[in-house]
Amino acid sequence: MRGRGDIVGSIAAGGAIGALARWGLAELIPHGTGEFATSTLIANVVGAFLIGVLMVVVVEVMQPTRLVRPFLGVGVLGGFTTFSTYTLDLHEMLREGHPGAAAAYLVVTLVGGLAATAAAIAVTRHLLVREGAQ
Known part of the structure; x- marks a missing residue:
């Protein structure tokens, strides 16, 4: 942990932002x-x-930085995506007798x-090459 407090802090801040965005989406489209x-x-x-867009931009375009990937990738997008809720939702659909929907x-x-990740990588690379950013 020594010398990594800034990384942990950036992940925590990004995670809070991502989790709030996910909560807002869940409130907007409840189930x-x-x-x-x-x-x-x-x-x-x-x-x-x-994540696909971010990885192309961060890895292939930007100069290396210490906090961009931890903040945006692990923090914001890690907090926004929710595969733990996904598995809970699957379990609940099965428990409620909806195997087809599950x-x-x-x-x-x-x-x-x-598919979204692959498309994002392809589209981002295409747009960046077209714009001459790479």
């Missing part, structure tokens, strides 16, 4: 116990997309997140 959790799905897929939620979240 009941055992219902399809649209807000969680959106948070995870949008978060996966933003299976759809499982597949759409996983495939959607992977």
Whole structure:
């Protein structure tokens, strides 16, 4: 931990921001116990997309910095995405007798997140090359 307080602090600050954004989304698009959790799905897929954008920009474009990835990647986007809630939602859908919705939620979240990340990487690289940023 010695010499890393700034990193831990940036992760904590980013995590608070991301968690508040996720809470706001859940308030905007609420769901009941055992219902399809649209807000969680959106948070995870949008978060996966933003992680793809962030990694291209941070790794391929920006000069190395100590706090950008911990703050934005681990903190903000780690706090915004919520795979723990995703698994709880799956469990509740199954418990409430909705195996079809649970299976759809499982597949759409996983495939959607992977596709969103891949699309973000491709689109970000394309836009940056077009703009001459790389």
